[in-house]
Amino acid sequence: MLYLYGPLIRAGSGFLRITLTPYKTCDFDCIYCQLGKTKDLTAARKEYIPIAEIIGEFRAWLENYAQSIGQLNYITLSGSGEPILNEKISQLIAQIKSLTDIPVRY
Numbered sequence: 001m002l003y004l005y006g007p008l009i010r011a012g013s014g015f016l017r018i019t020l021t022p023y024k025t026c027d028f029d030c031i032y033c034q035l036g037k038t039k040d041l042t043a044a045r046k047e048y049i050p051i052a053e054i055i056g057e058f059r060a061w062l063e064n065y066a067q068s069i070g071q072l073n074y075i076t077l078s079g080s081g082e083p084i085l086n087e088k089i090s091q092l093i094a095q096i097k098s099l100t101d102i103p104v105r106y
């Protein structure tokens with residue numbers, strides 16, 4: 001999987017992380033960023049990663065990891081950069097919600 005990571009368990013909560021941008025594409029370059037220096041410092045919004053590809057992976061994840069669904073408390077939109085730079089984030093959330101009742105958070 002290229003855009004999905006998990007399930008991850010932290011502090012008793014399980015989540016599946018979905019990334020919507022290439023590595024370190026962000027509108028900030030925070031000195032404390034755990035991912036290192038920003039590679040693409042931008043405020044431009046566009047479909048950095050096609051939502052159809054992400055949803056394709058999500059459908060495959062639901063099929064292949066059905067036994068892990070009960071471990072998930074959240075689906076988290078984060079990962080390798082700033083997710084709201086992906087201009088199709090609202091469509092992605094709508095499609096995720098059409099496939100599962102697991103809460104989505106940012």
Ligand code: SF4
Nearest residue numbers: 026028029030033081
């Ligand atoms: S990913 Fe988060 S912490 Fe890292 S530079 Fe961007 S806003 Fe800052």
